[in-house]
Amino acid sequence: MNGFSIKSDDKKEEKPATAMLAPAPKPNASSMETQSANGGSGKKVRRKRNCKICICFTILLLLLIFVVILILAFTLFKPKRPVTTIDSVTVDRLRASVNPLLLKVILNLTLNVDLSLKNPNRVGFSYDSSSALLNYRGQLIGEAPLPANRIAARQTEPMNLTLTLMADRLLSESQLLSDVMAGVIPLNTFVKVSGKVTVLKVFKIKVQSSSSCDLTISVSDRNVTSQHCKYSTKL
CATH class of the missing domain: 2.60.40 (Immunoglobulin-like)
Known part of the structure; x- marks a missing residue:
């Protein structure tokens, strides 16, 4: 009696692996408030610095004008006696x-x-x-x-x-x-x-x-x- 040998294919059909992307984490409300607070404070600091620079420049300009007026007053326009x-x-x-x-x-x-x-x-x-x-x-x-x-x-x-x-x-x-x-x-x-x-x-x-x-x-x-x-x- 001829024997039969039945070969079973144990190999299963391989399915392609699908890359699963992790969902992006949702921004935390507290972190958003912190970032906005940091941005606002930075703007305030820059604004104050610009104001100080403008004030210093104005004071220097006024001092320069005053010095020029003094020089003219006591040289070219020095008062003389009538x-x-x-x-x-x-x-x-x-x-x-x-x-x-x-x-x-x-x-x-x-x-x-x-x-x-x-x-x-x-x-x-x-x-x-x-x-x-x-x-x-x-x-x-x-x-x-x-x-x-x-x-x-x-x-x-x-x-x-x-x-x-x-x-x-x-x-x-x-x-x-x-x-x-x-x-x-x-x-x-x-x-x-x-x-x-x-x-x-x-x-x-x-x-x-x-x-x-x-x-x-x-x-x-x-x-x-x-x-x-x-x-x-x-x-």
Whole structure:
């Protein structure tokens, strides 16, 4: 008897392996909050740093501008003292008479004073109102108003003033009789101008200029025989 041998194929059909991808983990809510918080804080830090840089730059720029203004103010625009000059003094009217019984002098006197005010600055000079004074042996006997005004840069303003003797000021002056009898009257004219110079529209510097002239008036000739002036300026 012929034997049969049945061969069984134990080999099973191999199935292709399918690669299984692990699902991506879902973002955690707490980690998202942490990342957003870190991003927001970083932006705040950068914003603060930029603000500090801008502030520092602005301060440096302002300091630089201030230094430049100071340099210009004390070099190119350095304030200079105005000069008041009495150019001439003339007798407009003079009448003197003596009453020998009363030992009294009747004196009428008017002087014309030509003066000039020079502004040597590169900017305008504004001065306040003042007066030109006429003195006799230290006593005020007449004055003329000097209105406030402004002089342009590097300009000279001429002025003409009239000083008239106020007769009542000499009623008690005992030396006037001897001066009139001697034929000469000593007088003094004084002008003082005060104002300010504004440099670059920022710095306001006060300045002052004055002039004082000693005069000798001839009674017979009715004119000024001598004139000696002194000038002073102050910042």
